[in-house]
Amino acid sequence: MIASKFEFRSPKDVEEAVRLYREFEGEAVYLSGGTDLVPRMKLGLEKPKVVIDLKRIASLTTVEDQGDWIRIGALARIFDLKQNDIVRGEFPALEASLEGTSCESLQMRGTIGGNLLQNSRCLFYNQSEFWRRSKGFCLKMGGESCNAVPGAKTCFANYCSDNATALCTLSAEIELSGPDGTRRVNLEGLYSNKAERPFEIQPGEILTAIFLPKMRSVGGYEKLRVRGAIDYPLLGVAFSFVDGTGKLAVGAVGPRPYVVEIKQPFRDTVGEAVETVLKQVKPVGNTVLDPDYRKQMIPVLAGRLVNKVMEGAK
Numbered sequence: 001m002i003a004s005k006f007e008f009r010s011p012k013d014v015e016e017a018v019r020l021y022r023e024f025e026g027e028a029v030y031l032s033g034g035t036d037l038v039p040r041m042k043l044g045l046e047k048p049k050v051v052i053d054l055k056r057i058a059s060l061t062t063v064e065d066q067g068d069w070i071r072i073g074a075l076a077r078i079f080d081l082k083q084n085d086i087v088r089g090e091f092p093a094l095e096a097s098l099e100g101t102s103c104e105s106l107q108m109r110g111t112i113g114g115n116l117l118q119n120s121r122c123l124f125y126n127q128s129e130f131w132r133r134s135k136g137f138c139l140k141m142g143g144e145s146c147n148a149v150p151g152a153k154t155c156f157a158n159y160c161s162d163n164a165t166a167l168c169t170l171s172a173e174i175e176l177s178g179p180d181g182t183r184r185v186n187l188e189g190l191y192s193n194k195a196e197r198p199f200e201i202q203p204g205e206i207l208t209a210i211f212l213p214k215m216r217s218v219g220g221y222e223k224l225r226v227r228g229a230i231d232y233p234l235l236g237v238a239f240s241f242v243d244g245t246g247k248l249a250v251g252a253v254g255p256r257p258y259v260v261e262i263k264q265p266f267r268d269t270v271g272e273a274v275e276t277v278l279k280q281v282k283p284v285g286n287t288v289l290d291p292d293y294r295k296q297m298i299p300v301l302a303g304r305l306v307n308k309v310m311e312g313a314k
């Protein structure tokens, strides 16, 4: 499959990138590693006239200790980040999710910002235009109803960022810069809860950085996938523990990660936390695994992960 023709621009700073976006508003997209965007373009899911490459903007690639916060530039590559001393020392849940993201060749290209802003996925959507047209366009393509659950007026595509799930347990914040200035919000505030348009992001906004409160957490990440060597998560569970409180997050079973705080002793509270998540998630038959199985694996992965992390912390 060949992407439709586009112009390529390579600005040197965020201001220039935003200016270019405004010039071509509605017809431009930002590019980081391209491992999500380029396949979408080849499937005809995106047909931009202009691709604005962010890779030459040096300020977006660094990891800095800023006192109370660690600032991770959105263009930091997953492969570099998983080997970063600060990440390894302070944020083990993130280290584990980075390690579990796709495979090393994609990690060397893919960035943390692109990972957070990857679009939600569905077996009935991530297909060629020919395939999608033959079935009739679904809600996510501007159609009338869902193709995975015929007749449904809700989109059930899954948001599959491994690292968003881990970052939510670490109380991450994100910085966005766009035509109306710069703002900083909790990562959880990025999500619209609507799978067809998963992000609360204004046109032209660039994700510039991720901020993590400095803390020496213990934590981890468990992932369900068919091939351990490369696949997207069909379920992802992250857990981080700091100062007596734990945070559990469940991802890849809906349009956003589901986050719950849990208090010690975890053997008594983890079941309750999982119940809270189970009430919110509705996996359907739009991945290669049975939806009931994915749901049943939530308590299994959560229990296993919390035990493993707390055993390791002793």
Ligand SMILES: Cc1cc2nc3c(=O)[nH]c(=O)nc-3n(C[C@H](O)[C@H](O)[C@H](O)COP(=O)(O)OP(=O)(O)OC[C@H]3O[C@@H](n4cnc5c(N)ncnc54)[C@H](O)[C@@H]3O)c2cc1C
Pocket (backbone or CB within 6 Å): 029, 030, 031, 032, 033, 034, 035, 036, 037, 038, 039, 054, 074, 075, 078, 100, 101, 102, 103, 106, 109, 110, 111, 112, 113, 114, 115, 116, 117, 118, 119, 160, 161, 162, 163, 205, 206, 207, 208, 230, 231, 232, 233
């Ligand atoms: C075979 C395969 C397996 C994969 N497996 C996994 C997996 O296991 N886990 C997982 O989490 N992901 C997986 N991915 C998805 C993807 O490769 C990664 O999420 C990757 O980190 C995306 O980063 P990128 O820099 O390549 O993003 P890009 O493709 O460059 O961008 C992704 C999206 O974000 C937008 N964007 C990028 N950067 C910015 C920015 N700074 N500001 C505003 N908008 C921006 C782009 O316009 C695009 O819409 C997989 C992909 C493939 C092809």
